[in-house]
Amino acid sequence: MVTAKVWVLKKHFEGFPKTSDFDLKKIELPNLKDGELLLESVFLSVDPYMRPYSRMDMKEGDIMIGTQVARIVESKNPAFTVGAFVVARSGWRTHFISDGKDLQLLPSSWPESLPKSLALGTVGMPGLTAYFGLLEVCKMKPGETVLVNAAAGAVGSVVGQLAKIGGCKVVGCAGSDDKVAYLKKIGFDEAFNYKTVTSLDEALRKASPDGYDCFFDNVGGEFASIAINQMKKYGRIAVCGAISQYNDSVPQKGPYVQVPMIFKELRMEGFIVTRWNNRREEGLKALLKWVLEGKVKCHEQVTEGFENMPMAFIGMLKGENLGKAIVKV
Ligand SMILES: NC(=O)C1=CN([C@@H]2O[C@H](COP(=O)(O)OP(=O)(O)OC[C@H]3O[C@@H](n4cnc5c(N)ncnc54)[C@H](OP(=O)(O)O)[C@@H]3O)[C@@H](O)[C@H]2O)C=CC1
Numbered sequence: 001m002v003t004a005k006v007w008v009l010k011k012h013f014e015g016f017p018k019t020s021d022f023d024l025k026k027i028e029l030p031n032l033k034d035g036e037l038l039l040e041s042v043f044l045s046v047d048p049y050m051r052p053y054s055r056m057d058m059k060e061g062d063i064m065i066g067t068q069v070a071r072i073v074e075s076k077n078p079a080f081t082v083g084a085f086v087v088a089r090s091g092w093r094t095h096f097i098s099d100g101k102d103l104q105l106l107p108s109s110w111p112e113s114l115p116k117s118l119a120l121g122t123v124g125m126p127g128l129t130a131y132f133g134l135l136e137v138c139k140m141k142p143g144e145t146v147l148v149n150a151a152a153g154a155v156g157s158v159v160g161q162l163a164k165i166g167g168c169k170v171v172g173c174a175g176s177d178d179k180v181a182y183l184k185k186i187g188f189d190e191a192f193n194y195k196t197v198t199s200l201d202e203a204l205r206k207a208s209p210d211g212y213d214c215f216f217d218n219v220g221g222e223f224a225s226i227a228i229n230q231m232k233k234y235g236r237i238a239v240c241g242a243i244s245q246y247n248d249s250v251p252q253k254g255p256y257v258q259v260p261m262i263f264k265e266l267r268m269e270g271f272i273v274t275r276w277n278n279r280r281e282e283g284l285k286a287l288l289k290w291v292l293e294g295k296v297k298c299h300e301q302v303t304e305g306f307e308n309m310p311m312a313f314i315g316m317l318k319g320e321n322l323g324k325a326i327v328k329v
């Protein structure tokens, strides 16, 4: 029998999550039945969606939702061999049993030298979010100007680099000077720290006096309300996320409509990346190629230890991550 460690949601979040909202438990896993696999998590993802989705999709006592890169340690399923790596959506667990239906094998072209954790970030759901949000929602064209916020994060950093590959001018903002320096290092034309500028309006105007053709919005709130006023005629806004809203116990009133826009994928180009699940292989192939060519740089914020998952999650929500936030078991 294998003992799995799991993190459960002890208490629904009020405002920013607290470590006391989580409980670490142990579960004895049964022996495998025919067709089943035993897997061990190697890398786990912490993502912003977990904050709002926990309130919508979970009840107290449930195992936290989430994805991981896992290794097959025992198999009674001929389609999966011991030692293979997969991406799973099994939540915050060290070990789990699967029937294989919900697993995605890492591409066979994945080089040994490339960290498998990238399957949770640049060459995974966040990367696909950038890829499809830019190509299918922003519909960026060469010569246009693209604005992205949370630009040093898992999604934003890929948005900016893909926009450069697409021949665009790219403006990004992030919440620290180190992140701004990173943005310039990976090719952003303009970048600023939204926490320290005296005026967001002026910073946006200075970065692109003619305004913006595309706005890839990860944040919503006040930033979006200001940026929207600097869009060029026929500009397009990809409403990807509203992380400025997720931790407010009382959702902001007034002009902040991003959260329902994203979730209901309203006409104003709100979207959820799962819309393109049928084109997942296309996106992953393109992202992997650009990473291997060095055209898309990757950065990960790695937290060591399964016991530190709540801290990694809270840290990401507070902006402590540069690049994709992951936990190494
Ligand atoms: N629609 C979809 O299908 C998907 C949407 N998303 C959304 O994309 C966005 C980015 O996700 P992801 O790249 O994984 O996360 P990141 O790696 O960017 O981490 C979150 C970042 O958000 C920024 N942030 C946190 N709170 C605020 C705030 N109050 N105001 C401004 N910025 C804030 C912080 O960076 P900083 O230093 O810049 O403040 C923090 O590092 C999120 O809104 C997420 O919900 C992600 C995946 C799929």
Ligand SMILES: CCCCC/C=C\CC(=O)/C=C/C=C/C=C\[C@@H](O)CCCC(=O)O
Residues within 6 Å of the ligand: 048, 049, 052, 053, 065, 066, 067, 089, 125, 240, 241, 242, 259, 260, 262, 263, 272, 273, 274
């Ligand atoms: C209160 C409304 C919330 C508004 C939308 C919030 C967040 C947008 C976002 O971050 C969406 C992420 C989508 C992720 C898609 C696929 C997965 O990897 C997560 C699957 C979650 C699950 O169903 O297990």
